[in-house]
Amino acid sequence: MSEIPAELRYTKSHEWVRALPDGSLMVGITDHAQGALGDLVFVEVPEAGRQLSAGDACAVVESVKAASDIYAPLGGEVLAGNDSLATQPELVNQDPYGQGWILRLRPDADPDSALLMDAAAYGEFVAAGH
Amino acid sequence: MENAMQAREPVIFELSRPGRTAAAQQPPPAPAHDIPERYCRQRPPALPEVSELQAVRHFTRLSQQNFSIDTRFYPLGSCTMKYNPKVCNALAMLPGFLDRHPLAPAVTGQGLLTCLFELQEMLGAVTGMAGVSLTPMAGAQGEFAGVAMIRAYHRGRGDLQRNEIIVPDAAHGTNPATATMCGMKVRELASGPDGDVDLAALDAALSPATAGIMLTNPSTLGVFERNIVEVARRVHAAGGLLYYDGANLNAILGKVRPGDMGFDVIHVNLHKTFSTPHGGGGPGAGAVGVGERLLPYLPVPVVGRDGAGYRWLDERDLPQSIGRLSGFMGNTGILLRAWVYLRILGADGLRRVAEFSTLNANYLLARLIEAGFDPACPGRRASHEFSLTLRREAREFGVTAMDFAKRLLDYGYHAPTTYFPLLVPECLLIEPTETESREELDGFVEALSAIRREAGTDPELVRGAPHTLPVRRLDDVRAARQLDLAWRPASQ
Numbered sequence: 001m002s003e004i005p006a007e008l009r010y011t012k013s014h015e016w017v018r019a020l021p022d023g024s025l026m027v028g029i030t031d032h033a034q035g036a037l038g039d040l041v042f043v044e045v046p047e048a049g050r051q052l053s054a055g056d057a058c059a060v061v062e063s064v065k066a067a068s069d070i071y072a073p074l075g076g077e078v079l080a081g082n083d084s085l086a087t088q089p090e091l092v093n094q095d096p097y098g099q100g101w102i103l104r105l106r107p108d109a110d111p112d113s114a115l116l117m118d119a120a121a122y123g124e125f126v127a128a129g130h
Numbered sequence: 131m132e133n134a135m136q137a138r139e140p141v142i143f144e145l146s147r148p149g150r151t152a153a154a155q156q157p158p159p160a161p162a163h164d165i166p167e168r169y170c171r172q173r174p175p176a177l178p179e180v181s182e183l184q185a186v187r188h189f190t191r192l193s194q195q196n197f198s199i200d201t202r203f204y205p206l207g208s209c210t211m212k213y214n215p216k217v218c219n220a221l222a223m224l225p226g227f228l229d230r231h232p233l234a235p236a237v238t239g240q241g242l243l244t245c246l247f248e249l250q251e252m253l254g255a256v257t258g259m260a261g262v263s264l265t266p267m268a269g270a271q272g273e274f275a276g277v278a279m280i281r282a283y284h285r286g287r288g289d290l291q292r293n294e295i296i297v298p299d300a301a302h303g304t305n306p307a308t309a310t311m312c313g314m315k316v317r318e319l320a321s322g323p324d325g326d327v328d329l330a331a332l333d334a335a336l337s338p339a340t341a342g343i344m345l346t347n348p349s350t351l352g353v354f355e356r357n358i359v360e361v362a363r364r365v366h367a368a369g370g371l372l373y374y375d376g377a378n379l380n381a382i383l384g385k386v387r388p389g390d391m392g393f394d395v396i397h398v399n400l401h402k403t404f405s406t407p408h409g410g411g412g413p414g415a416g417a418v419g420v421g422e423r424l425l426p427y428l429p430v431p432v433v434g435r436d437g438a439g440y441r442w443l444d445e446r447d448l449p450q451s452i453g454r455l456s457g458f459m460g461n462t463g464i465l466l467r468a469w470v471y472l473r474i475l476g477a478d479g480l481r482r483v484a485e486f487s488t489l490n491a492n493y494l495l496a497r498l499i500e501a502g503f504d505p506a507c508p509g510r511r512a513s514h515e516f517s518l519t520l521r522r523e524a525r526e527f528g529v530t531a532m533d534f535a536k537r538l539l540d541y542g543y544h545a546p547t548t549y550f551p552l553l554v555p556e557c558l559l560i561e562p563t564e565t566e567s568r569e570e571l572d573g574f575v576e577a578l579s580a581i582r583r584e585a586g587t588d589p590e591l592v593r594g595a596p597h598t599l600p601v602r603r604l605d606d607v608r609a610a611r612q613l614d615l616a617w618r619p620a621s622q
Contacts, residue, residue: 036555041610057316064606065532065549067303069318089611129555 002031002126005097009111010122011073012130016097019111020104024079028101029061029070029092032126037063040089045081046103052076059102061092073116076107138600139191141617142178152182195600197544203570207515207547207559208302208350210380210402212487215471218405222466232458236441242462243440247433249417249469256480257379257396258389259419263428265460272397272416273308273344273375278452279395279420279427280342280371281312286427286450292341292369298327300351300551302375305344314341321553325351325507327361340370347391348378348513350551350559351506352491362392371395371423379403380563381488381514384481394421404468415464426450431459486564487514494562494571501579506554515561517554524556527585529592531556534581536603537595541577 004010009017014033018026034040042062052058057069059081081103085091092100117125180188197204204211230239250262266272277295284292295309298319306316317335322328327345343365347355355361362372374388374396380403388396400415401408408414420428430451431442442459445451475483491512498518499505506517520531535545535558547559562571585592596602 039607041607064610066552068552 002035003097004030004032004119004123004126006119008097009073009116009118010125011071011116012125013071015070015073017073017111017116018097018101023106025074025076025105025107025111026101027070027073027103027105028096030122031096034093034096034100037061037068038065039063040092042067043082043085043089043092043102045083045085046078048078048080050078052078052105061089061102070102072105074105074107074109074111076105076109079104079106137191139188139195142180142185142188143617145180145184145188146178148179150179150181152180152185197539202542202544203562203566203574204544205546205560205562205574206544207352207517207561208377208550209408209547210377210399210514210561210563211408211544212380212405212563213565214405214407214467215474217474218467218470221470222463227463227466232462236439240439242466243433243442245466245469246459246462247435247440249465249472250433252469252472253398253417254419256383256387257374257376257398257419258387259396260389260422261425261428261432262417262419263430263432264415264417264465265429265431265455266397266416266418267456267461268414269377269397269399269401269416270304270308271455272399272418273304273373274311275416275418275429275452275455276373276395276397277308277312277314277342277344278429279418279424280373281314282427282450282452283371283424284341289369291339294337294339295341295373296332296335296343296365296370298345298349299553300325300346300349301344302346302350302377303550305375309344315339319343321349321351325349325353325510326355326357329357329360329364332361332364336364336368336370338369340365340368342371342373342394344373344375345393346375346378347388348381348515350378351510351554352512352514352516352559352561353507353510354381354513358391366392377402378514381484381491383484384477385484389419389421395419395424400464400468405471406464406467413461413464415461415468417465427452429453429455483564484514487562488512490562490564490566490571491515491560493568494560494575497571497575498560498578501575502582503578506557514563515559517551518558518560519554520556520558523582523585527589527592529585529589531558533585533592533595534558534578537581537584537592538577539596540598541580543574543577 014030016028016030020026040061040063044060046058052072053075054072056072058072059070061068061070082101199211199213227242230242236243246264250264253262266275293314294317295314296317296319297305298321300321309316319335320328320331347358349355365372371394372392374393376396376398379398396419398417400406400417406415427450428448430444430448433440434443491514495505495512495516503518504522506519520534524530531548535548538545549557550559581592
């Protein structure tokens, strides 16, 4: 069973979202997603300043099996991409909710307004075979 | 043979000894070129120094280690690795074709131009398209040409805001890449649980920004898109065009035509469906066909006919063309092989290709279900290929689709496509093609069943496969992370 931290929110495309004290959001991919992708060999993160709409493809994770887009869970401005991933894509596998974060975002809208799942709902979503 | 399969063949540089050479490689007595001295290299390049016999043995042994359709069953889903009749090769190698210079005048090449014109006509007839250009030199270039024509069409109408291409999640990975190369934004579309396009999701994706949609039908899940006519109606109503990826054309030859389904543009992988070399043995050919609306935009040159016979039409004849994709006329030698194949089979033969590729796929699927494997789309009939999900095997035995694929190599089979389409967990995508016998298909079922038993009794055996090949499981993660494409001796 993959790890699903209780304090995070989740998307149907397997991103996690963490609300930071300054009102910005941190985004990464879930433990389940990294497990399904397998060992990552390349991660492309967005540059700071880029404007995103909700649902925009904003990063790419590539494993030996597949390349997948990461979608912006909310619209907003990219504050930073995790540059460490350029040389250490394995951080996403080793620590998906910590050092393997992908981007930080200043959201346009209240995060609660987005249709994100809580940990229990995401756990059911994964168990249902998604 | 077994020894040849099992010994690791050294890199040819490892065979090199200073000063060793072959008579065929002696330098000429006087310079054979007039390149000014200052542009010539001062030191010889670091090429391997081996005898002629060493070179012959090295490459012969490598060719013996090659898994190919001429030696093994090669059920690589969505790639249509079928047998290429040798006669196609033999006839395309006739001296009259082989010795012709691409810039020789058309009047001396009416035979070749007749073949290429007929190939254009036959591909148009099979796909239901109004015009065909043979110039794209690979499937990817055909895709590029197709989306470039869609872009040119909208621009030609002053419809400049159309910059989105819709791509279903079961699509070929090249589709989003092509759309991006053509400056389009990609919108991904989820498939429904039975493998068809979700019409509600399609409606949500369509907008005044929609340039078109890229579809493979039958899809990469190996099922026929049952909503296709309705999909076409809705995309056209929204002002978009439909692009058909010809990857899976083999299943429908002579049965149903993309043009009749409502598609505006198609690329055809001649190296998949029309039996030209495929899989590293290329080069490929990705002919494009278009409906009436896109005719003016076809890439040049195309073969035309007038009172004087056949000639190449170029930018002067098609001023709105998206232009040229290569210096000459496409991979002409490959196009000739496809022409021979089509002339040999005829319309009836092509229908039999579709029927037997579909029959073989459904036979194999039924037998594998009987053997306990899970189909990705339960209840759906296979087209010419089908997906299995080995999720249960992965959970119960800790043995993945990749482990099954590697173990198949020990049994003498090329692995099916793995982990594709991406939406199927632990996926094997299997395409037997019409050219395999029932005995071959039965042998493949036996091998997969045996591996399943091994997964239960001795999972380490499967996880450690392959055991009988010159190289074992490669560290593909490290190879991708520390990319190193230049061989050098260990001592340097």
